Amino acid sequence: MTQIELRGIGKYFGALKVIKDLNIAINDNEFIVLLGQSGCGKTTTLRAIAGLETIDEGDILIDGKPVQDMKASDRDIAFVFQSFSLYPHMNVYENVAFPLRATRKSRSEVDSEVQAVAKTLQITHLLSKKPSALSGGDMQRVAIGRALVRRPKAMLMDEPIGALDAKLREEMRTEIKRLHLKQGSTTIYVTHDQVEAMSLADRIVVMHEGVLQQVGSPSDVYSRPANIFVAQFVGSPVMNIADAMVSQQDGMATVVVDGAAEGLAFPPELIGKLDAKGTRSGSIVLGVRPEGLQIAREQRDGYQAVEVQLIEPLGSHDIVDLKVGSQTLRARTKSGFVPNPGERVWARIDPSQAHFFDRATGISLGIEL
Structure with a gap:
């Protein structure tokens, strides 16, 4: 089980407070989407959970344990970035295997885990190829596979399909949702695209200028917006x-x-x-x-x-x-x-x-x- 809780989170960049008293409780196996405009603090929040950003106020708890002073490498969190960030000199197999080799897993364990993840993501036929020979959608599958292979406590995704074209985005939305249901991992996903949020989330967290606006199921956020900002941000065309x-x-x-x-x-x-x-x-x-x-x-x-x-x-x-x-x-x-x-x-x-x-x-x- 993996539960994540943010209590009174505050974050400054200089004199500017970019996250303001943020409180969220994320349940085990839940798919949470942080939704908001560029600059609203959603990516900073995600990076703070991962340990890539420090916080100035509040507590971050993973399974009830405060982790805000813990190094990113000790939090057992996987992070999928918007840019694919694959090693160009390695083939797909070696890219996916890299996190396991870094923890000195045996060759048989590495091969077993890589093959299992490749089968789940339907990239077995790509294992011998270099990233330069892959499409954008395949590269993102490999990046997700590299994050999944070590079976982390939680998956954090920062606009992972934002750079893809419309058709690939639609395909990858379906793939990410299918993967979540199969793996059962706690997932936090950042996007500015309300269509992605509505189609993927168990609950949506709407943010604006560092302030939490509403937390609820896609149906609640769409049908019962808490304020005018949420009403006009969620839905196409807007309310x-x-x-x-x-x-x-x-x-x-x-x-x-x-x-x-x-x-x-x-x-x-x-x-x-x-x-x-x-x-x-x-x-x-x-x-x-x-x-x-x-x-x-x-x-x-x-x-x-x-x-x-x-x-x-x-x-x-x-x-x-x-x-x-x-x-x-x-x-x-x-x-x-x-x-x-x-x-x-x-x-x-x-x-x-x-x-x-x-x-x-x-x-x-x-x-x-």
Whole structure:
């Protein structure tokens, strides 16, 4: 079993604090993805766990034992870098075998472990080749094999497929997930790509400017974002965000998007839930993902007339930009549902997919309808 815990981690580069009071508990065999923009502190956090960076505050525990003062070589952690970092003068067999030879394993033990890892990663046919003869995907498989061969307590991966093309990234995502399920190792994976995070993670750790924003399953982070940053960082296209006002008319709640002439109808219980949060009298920020915007080609009750500004065809579906007041909201429709920009359509927001945020703090009000 391998459990990793970060308690109150703080890290400075000069006067700049790049990690701020970070607390995460990672369970045995869990696949955790650290997700955030470049410069948010995710790679520094990964390197601190590995022992490649020192920390200025807090504790790093592996199986309950503090390791922040322990050398990287004593932590039994494997690290896969974004650059493949293979030895060019060695063939694939020798590259994979290198960590075992460094610990003076016998020749038979080395051969047994290398062959087992090569079979798992499907690189047995490459063992005699030099890195210069390999594709990018194969080189990354070899780098992962070199990390796996000594059976470490945990695998740390720093954007390992970021340099590959789109098709190879997709293939390697599947391979990494399959490998994790087969090996059962505790894995921490760093990326700025939310698609990678959503497809790989048991839990996603979203970071921004060194501060932990949210920890949760991919479903929770996508469907229940903790704040506006998470709402607009996770998901493609991003969640629509618009300033809005809420009022009560004819027994229904009405949400008026900034600049709109008329409001969108919502269930009346929205009023009471906003009152309970102390935000009824003030303005809010409305959030809705593109699939939560429903479009009709003809007028319907509860729908508002809007103008189509842009259509982005994506094959399986279209992304349609709608002018609502002074805001542009993006909706997801079936392919070809709206044929041309400039057309008039009718739209509503599915209340069950609406999100409400505090305008001052950006934090979700946690209201579900």
